[in-house]
Structures are given as structure tokens and as C-alpha cells.
Amino acid sequence: xxxxxxxxxxxxxxxxxxxxxxxxxxxxxxxxxxxxxxxxxxxxxxxxxxxxxxxxxxxxxxxxxxxxxxxxxxxxxxxxxxxxxxxxxxxxxxxxxxxxxxxxxxxxxxxxxxxxxxxxxxxxxxxxxxxxxxxxxxxxxxxxxxxxxxxxxxxxxxxxxxxxxxxxxxxxxxxxxxxxxxxxxxxxxxxxxxxxxxxxxxxxxxxxxxxxxxxxxxxxxxxxxxxxxxxxxxxxxxxxxxxxxxxxxxxxxxxxxxxxxxxxxxxxxxxxxxxxxxxxxxxxxxxxxxxxxxxxxxxxxxxxxxxxxxxxxxxxxxxxxxxxxxxxxxxxxxxxxxxxxxxxxxxxxxxxxxxxxxxxxxxxxxxxxxxxxxxxxxxxxxxxx
Numbered sequence: 001x002x003x004x005x006x007x008x009x010x011x012x013x014x015x016x017x018x019x020x021x022x023x024x025x026x027x028x029x030x031x032x033x034x035x036x037x038x039x040x041x042x043x044x045x046x047x048x049x050x051x052x053x054x055x056x057x058x059x060x061x062x063x064x065x066x067x068x069x070x071x072x073x074x075x076x077x078x079x080x081x082x083x084x085x086x087x088x089x090x091x092x093x094x095x096x097x098x099x100x101x102x103x104x105x106x107x108x109x110x111x112x113x114x115x116x117x118x119x120x121x122x123x124x125x126x127x128x129x130x131x132x133x134x135x136x137x138x139x140x141x142x143x144x145x146x147x148x149x150x151x152x153x154x155x156x157x158x159x160x161x162x163x164x165x166x167x168x169x170x171x172x173x174x175x176x177x178x179x180x181x182x183x184x185x186x187x188x189x190x191x192x193x194x195x196x197x198x199x200x201x202x203x204x205x206x207x208x209x210x211x212x213x214x215x216x217x218x219x220x221x222x223x224x225x226x227x228x229x230x231x232x233x234x235x236x237x238x239x240x241x242x243x244x245x246x247x248x249x250x251x252x253x254x255x256x257x258x259x260x261x262x263x264x265x266x267x268x269x270x271x272x273x274x275x276x277x278x279x280x281x282x283x284x285x286x287x288x289x290x291x292x293x294x295x296x297x298x299x300x301x302x303x304x305x306x307x308x309x310x311x312x313x314x315x316x317x318x319x320x321x322x323x324x325x326x327x328x329x330x331x332x333x334x335x336x337x338x339x340x341x342x343x344x345x346x347x348x349x350x351x352x353x354x355x356x357x358x359x360x361x362x363x364x365x366x367x368x369x370x371x372x373x374x375x376x377x378x379x380x381x382x383x384x385x
Contacts, residue, residue, distance in 0.1 A: 001050045001152050005057035007064070013044075013051055014064040020046040022075040022100070023068070024158040027084045028138040028151060035226045035233065037087050040138035045155035052151055056139065066092030075100050077162045079117045082185065089191040101178075101185060102158065105165045108177045110323030117154065124161045129153060177328070177352050195223035202239050206246075212291040214246045217278050225274070236271070237262075250279065300336045308339045311361055313371060317382065318357050329357050338365075 004010050017023050028041035042053035042065065055062055069076060069088055076096035078084055080103040089095055106115045111123060118129050133150035169175045199219035206212060219242060226233040241261040250256040253276060257267035266272060312335060319326035330348040337345040338361060349358045363369035372383045
């Protein structure tokens with residue numbers, strides 16, 4: 001195992017890794033007190049190589065690592081890699097390509113919808129991981145031997161598991177089953193930050209254009225401020241306080257200080273000044289720029305609820321029979337679209353999903369297939385009529 005703390009050693013390592021068919025990657029990072037994750041450790045492994053890269057080392061430039069992430073000849077392997085890929089996108093301004101996610105692959109092999117790394121290692125290698133270092137402060141130096149061993153294990157085991165997953169997928173002709181999920185994981189839209197849309201993530205019950213527009217303006221301001229200060233958005237002002245401000249529409253800093261949950265020192269300070277500026281600008285905002293309230297979603301207005309419940313049961317039967325995660329075959333919305341007659345919106349009506357489930361859904365909806373129950377064997381099965 002190598003510990004990389006200098007740029008020259010990193011470049012040498014990446015030149016070696018460029019010759020490999022795949023590399024396994026994992027990060028240790030902190031984000032409790034910052035908007036952007038603080039990268040503390042990079043673990044990387046391939047056939048015969050395990051290394052830990054210290055991004056906090058004084059004399060290191062990570063460009064060679066980011067170049068490796070873009071090398072089209074080397075598969076980048078992650079386990080539940082969304083946060084790691086987001087960090088690469090933010091710091092290296094790239095998406096690893098081509099990539100492979102072992103959690104997604106495991107779901108196509110019937111190992112659960114979101115199997116943990118710990119259980120994946122236990123399943124394939126029969127090794128029980130020591131998780132005592134999982135909650136370490138990875139920003140502190142020097143690293144303890146226990147931390148180094150724990151961090152290395154996050155990729156050294158993965159380097160052994162990845163070929164086993166690929167072999168199983170190939171043997172069962174399921175490699176293409178995860179293509180869509182991997183494409184989604186590779187999309188920059190998943191990681192781009194749009195402050196103007198952040199308000200849509202805040203739970204509320206209002207249908208008032210005025211309320212929602214003010215929420216949009218305040219949430220956008222908070223997001224931009226959090227980014228500029230590199231601080232968590234909730235540490236500035238929590239969501240429920242933003243909603244209280246929208247409901248109260250304070251006209252002065254004194255009114256703002258009286259809003260439920262609002263700290264008086266913030267209301268009377270710079271943050272209060274900025275919020276009152278938003279309130280003033282909001283007053284002058286043309287109605288054309290208000291949040292548009294669309295008609296109620298009637299996508300499922302013609303839903304056949306009996307057919308939906310039947311298909312949910314059949315989906316579980318098919319998932320168990322094929323040893324695959326049910327959600328990988330079809331989401332509940334997919335089933336609802338089908339039961340409303342919006343067949344083109346149900347993703348299980350195309351490709352491999354159609355072959356193992358879509359055909360049966362068609363047969364059931366047309367009365368050509370039924371569910372039978374064997375009381376002796378306590379078994380549910382499908383029967384063609």
C-alpha cells in the first residue's frame with residue numbers, strides 16, 4: 001500500500017494506473033460545517049496496486065488524478081458513488097468516464113436495492129469489516145494506522161469484487177440492465193447547482209403565487225450566500241424559518257426579528273439587511289415573474305387501482321424469480337402510468353424490462369394471465385389463461 005503526498009509520486013501512480021483495465025475509487029470527506037465537501041483522502045486500487053492519496057498534503061496537485069478520471073480506456077469503479085462523483089465534478093470539473101457502480105450492479109443481481117459496502121464485502125469475500133474508524137475526523141494529521149487500514153479496505157476489497165460482479169452480469173446476460181442507471185449517474189445535471197430552483201426542494205403546503213415567489217427569492221439568496229461563504233445552507237437560516245418569513249412578509253427589521261424562530265441578532269445584522277433588500281425587490285417584482293401555479297397534476301386521473309395492486313404483486317413475484325431489485329425493473333410511477341393507459345411513459349415497456357415484466361403486464365391487463373396461490377407450498381405464481 002502506497003501513501004501519496006507529493007505530485008511527482010501521484011503522477012507516477014497515475015501513469016501505472018493508466019495501464020489497468022479498471023481502478024476502484026473512494027473518498028473520505030467532511031461536509032458538516034461547509035457547503036462544499038472537504039476532500040480529506042482519496043483511496044484508489046487496481047490489480048496489484050492499492051494507494052492512499054493525501055489531498056491535504058502541502059506539496060500535491062491532484063490534476064493527474066482528475067486526468068485519470070477522464071481516461072476513456074480505464075473503467076472507474078465506485079460503490080454508491082454519487083457523492084464521490086459530485087466531489088470530482090466540483091473539484092476536477094469532470095465526470096469520471098467510463099464508470100461502474102457496484103451498488104447498482106448488485107441490485108441487478110438480486111442483492112438488494114441499496115446494499116452497503118460492508119454487506120457486499122461479506123457476501124462476495126466473506127470478510128467482516130471493522131467499521132470503528134468510519135466516523136474518524138479524516139482532516140486531522142497524522143493518520144493513525146487504523147485509519148489507513150480502514151481507508152485502504154474501501155478499495156482493496158472492491159478491486160476483488162468488481163471482476164466477480166462483471167462475470168455474474170455477463171453470465172446472466174444482464175450487463176445492459178444497468179446501462180440506464182449508469183447514464184443517469186454520469187449526467188452533469190445531477191450535480192449542477194441552480195440556486196433559482198432550490199426552493200422546489202423545500203416542503204411546504206402553500207399554493208399562493210405570492211408565497212411561493214418570495215420563497216423562491218429567499219431560497220435563491222440563501223443558496224448563493226451559502227456558496228460564497230462555503231457554509232451549509234441550513235446553518236444560515238433553516239427551511240422552516242424561511243417559510244415563516246414568507247408567511248409573515250416582514251416590512252421592517254423589527255418585524256423580521258419577531259418572525260417565529262428568527263434570531264434577533266441575525267434580524268438586526270447584515271443578514272437582516274439582505275433579507276429586507278429581498279423584501280423590497282419582491283414588492284417591485286412584476287406579476288409575470290411570479291411562480292406559475294400549474295393545474296393540478298392529473299397524470300393518474302384515470303388510474304385503474306385494482307390493476308395497479310395486481311401489478312405490484314406481480315412485480316414482486318418477477319423480481320424474486322429473476323433475482324433482481326423490483327425498483328430496477330419498475331418504479332411505482334411506471335406502474336401508475338401503465339394503469340392509466342400512458343404506456344409510453346412506463347419504462348418497463350422497453351428493452352430488457354419489457355422482456356421480463358412488460359409482456360406479462362400486457363397479458364394481465366388484457367386478461368390473458370392470472371395469479372394463482374398454492375396453499376400447500378405457500379407459493380404465488382402466474383398462470384396463462
